[in-house]
Amino acid sequence: MSEKQNIANEKKYNKWIVTLSITIPLVVAVLFGIKIPNVAPLSFLPPIYAAINGVTAVILISAVFQIKKGNRKYHERLMKTAILCSVLFLLMYIAYHMTSDSTKFGGQGTIKYVYYTVLISHIILSIVVIPFVLITYVRAITNNFERHKKIARITFPLWLYVAVSGVVVYIMISPYY
Numbered sequence: 362m363s364e365k366q367n368i369a370n371e372k373k374y375n376k377w378i379v380t381l382s383i384t385i386p387l388v389v390a391v392l393f394g395i396k397i398p399n400v401a402p403l404s405f406l407p408p409i410y411a412a413i414n415g416v417t418a419v420i421l422i423s424a425v426f427q428i429k430k431g432n433r434k435y436h437e438r439l440m441k442t443a444i445l446c447s448v449l450f451l452l453m454y455i456a457y458h459m460t461s462d463s464t465k466f467g468g469q470g471t472i473k474y475v476y477y478t479v480l481i482s483h484i485i486l487s488i489v490v491i492p493f494v495l496i497t498y499v500r501a502i503t504n505n506f507e508r509h510k511k512i513a514r515i516t517f518p519l520w521l522y523v524a525v526s527g528v529v530v531y532i533m534i535s536p537y538y
């Protein structure tokens with residue numbers, strides 16, 4: 362197919378990208394506000410979803426390593442797995458917050474500022490990363506690999522930061538659960 366046709370195919374996904382990038386953060390924000398009464402807090406979830414974040418970081422690095430070696434199929438499979446991990450993370454994160462009160466960070470002084478800087482940057486960038494991942498993905502599945510490469514150079518570090526900072530936030534808050 363011609364490049365023009367590939368770009369035309371890519372554009373067909375724009376509505377979906379815009380809709381999902383707005384809807385996902387909104388739905389998550391609304392669900393966070395809803396507490397399910399008379400349900401025991403799912404307190405076993407935070408270590409699991411923190412571990413999934415760690416796994417996502419490793420998968421992302423492996424996926425880029427594989428494409429640098431020219432292994433396209435393996436790169437594709439790893440990136441699809443990374444997306445699945447992020448979806449699982451989000452579902453567990455929501456389930457936990459709908460059944461538990463948020464934990465306050467108990468540290469004082471510098472460590473408190475470090476914690477909130479990492480937490481707030483993690484939250485903001487986790488919203489920003491959604492359209493980046495979707496655009497990167499759509500450019501790959503529509504064979505726009507030059508355009509895929511261009512945006513992937515931003516998506517990759519952004520997504521990696523979100524995954525790693527998720528683990529850091531968990532490690533820092535875990536003494537206060």
Ligand code: HEM
Nearest residue numbers: 425428433437440494497498501502506510513514516517
């Ligand atoms: C959203 C998930 C994805 C991310 C973050 C991502 C990230 C990347 C990165 C960082 C590169 C290397 C860019 C460079 O060399 O500087 C790359 C290249 C590539 N990716 Fe992905 N990728 C994703 C999904 C996919 C999927 C699903 C496919 C296959 C359908 C794919 C196929 C490729 C190919 C073929 C290249 C090489 C392009 C070239 O050298 O011309 N990627 N990707």
